[in-house]
Amino acid sequence: MSEYTSLWVDEITSMYDKGTYDKEDSSKSVSIHRAPKFLKDLNEAAYIPRVVPLGLFHHRPTESPSEMDRRKMGAVLRMKKRLPLEKQQQFLHLFNDSFNSFIKSCYEEDIETENSFISWTCLLDGWFMLEILGVLDPAAENILDPVYNPNRIKSCQFDILCDFFILENQIPIDILVQLLKMEHADAPKKLYTMLLDTTTIIHPFLPKRFPEQEKPEWNEAKDGNLHEYKHILGVFHSFVSGESKPPKQPHTSRAAKKWKKWMTWSQKGQEENEEQQQFLESFITASASELFSSGLRFKSYYGIPSNEKITLRKQGATLTLPTLFITDTSEMIFRNLMAFEVFQADGHKEISYYVLLMNELIEEEKDVAVLRRAGVIQSSMGTDSQVATLLNGLCKGLNLQDLKEDPYIQIKMTLNKWYSSLPLVKLNLYLQQHPKLLKNIALFWAVALVIASASSSLYPLYQRYLTNAPNH
Structure with missing residues (x-):
């Protein structure tokens, strides 16, 4: 037995003994998925971020932070200036093993990288997303760095927001809520309204702003706990799709039910x-x-x-x-x-x-x-x-x-x-279902046209014959 085969058998046996097929936790709840291959084969570019890679699928460790990493760190440093020391300590307490395990459990694939990279990546992404959403939110009261001039952000708002709502480019929504709680007491409602006001920029069915009659209402029972949405793509989907009622099924009488038996x-x-x-x-x-x-x-x-x-x-x-x-x-x-x-x-x-x-x-x-x-x-x-x-x-x-x-x-x-x-x-459907009839009609009219044509050619000759015929 080869080395790889032995390792495979040992792992399968361990899964059977433990009663779980997951390496870490059998209660793992995956919420961030890779796009299915049969869809990516049609247009792979649609599932790849254009400007802002977020989360762990499209962000891998490099020798030094990229320019986008530095921009994200800028959002964290501006947050650091706004928060009191107590809140800053609360932010640093997020760097722990349970937090990393939670993040890894949300992703479909096992992320093989250091825990510190996972924590920093998602926290940088979270603050960056909140700041960008705040810039695009007309009701926002953010103190912005000159590099994040609102007009400059809005000039590429379509690309940025589209990256936020790519299936593979997500981070757990719990991270956004926890970060927002450091500045807002009612973080879930604040995040919901921020998304509601900014997603109209790319909403495929609404012009610029939500009409009042179409604006989704904040539902404390449903939306107060945003964990159900898992990530902001789920929230956006609820804004775009709404809830259609199931189609009415035709009524079946009791006699018909007996007959079916x-x-x-x-x-x-x-x-x-x-x-x-x-x-x-x-x-x-x-x-x-x-x-x-x-x-x-x-x-x-x-x-x-x-x-x-x-x-x-x-x-x-x-x-x-x-x-x-x-x-x-x-x-x-x-x-x-x-x-x-x-x-x-x-x-x-x-x-x-x-x-x-x-x-x-x-x-x-x-x-x-x-x-x-x-x-x-x-x-x-x-x-x-x-x-x-x-x-x-x-x-x-x-x-x-x-x-x-x-x-x-x-x-x-x-x-x-x-x-x-x-x-x-x-009439068209009837003729399609009876092609022979159509052929017969076509044959009849063809014969009729031949006869008419022949008649029109012979009639002058007949008239001439009658004119020249001797009178008796």
Whole structure:
């Protein structure tokens, strides 16, 4: 037996004896993940920070602190000047083994590095994040170093904030709360409002500021303990996705339930066919431009997508959708929100289902043009073709097989029913289902045209014959 094989067997045996598969703690609760490989293969750059590496995945020890490390230390030194000596000692007490173990337990991968590096990295990142959020917060009262001039920060605010909300670029939210407690008594609420006011800069569904009717309210029972969010990407996801109600399931009568118990195998096969048909009907069968040319009108609103606001009004044929603001950072934002949803045990995939809905409405640039004229899409990134490519590309890699969880399934099925009831659509569908009939009709008209053409050629000859014929 080789040395490596022996070590492997010893470790597996130790796990079995201890009753745990984790090296350190069987109660390890991972909250900061690597982006899934099948998503990174589509666009790896979307999961890599552009300006500010945070946490332990994208920050490795070097011989000397980098320029960004020095900027982060500047935030800590400004904090040191503001805090009394007692609070400074409280900050230094965070450097202990239990704190390091907590940080390491939050990451999906085992971080093989010194504990002091782990502590300093996360604390530097934490103070830097709080200071940047404070700069971008209009209500902030920070005394800033000249290098952190608010105008200079705001000139690259998109890149900075996008880095803050990358899946692999997170630090535990508990660190931010503990640091903020040194200056604010109500740290969770302060952090929540800071994030609420600053994330509108990159919010894909709201213009600049939250409209009052859309502004999430502070919920002491839910948000007072921000530990549930694990990191600020989770908080941002709650701002962007909201909470859609589950789709209503069709009512099944008691007699129908009894009948199902006595179904034969053939009837079970028929039920599987019906489920397959329902699966196909749960996708929109016509693009936005086809729906528009058939009489459907689109209406927009400012706010997060939800199945209570995304509605289809049959009378007047109007589909209401949220306004989507598209910039050059939109792909990064959506990809990280969707990657975050992959790891949600509660099944909340509101962003993924919204992207799927838009993908079904948009096939080419003329579909984007229809939605843009209706105010459903506002883009600053280029042509309609680029927007269509972006939204279609986001759907690659999605695995949304359980369509019963799709909050928009009823809207899609109602829209398909409305579209298929149109006379011209019915005729087109009938001809597609009966290709022989279409061939026969085409053959009939071809023969008719040949006869008509022959008749038009022979008629003058016949007239001439009648004119020249001798009279009897």
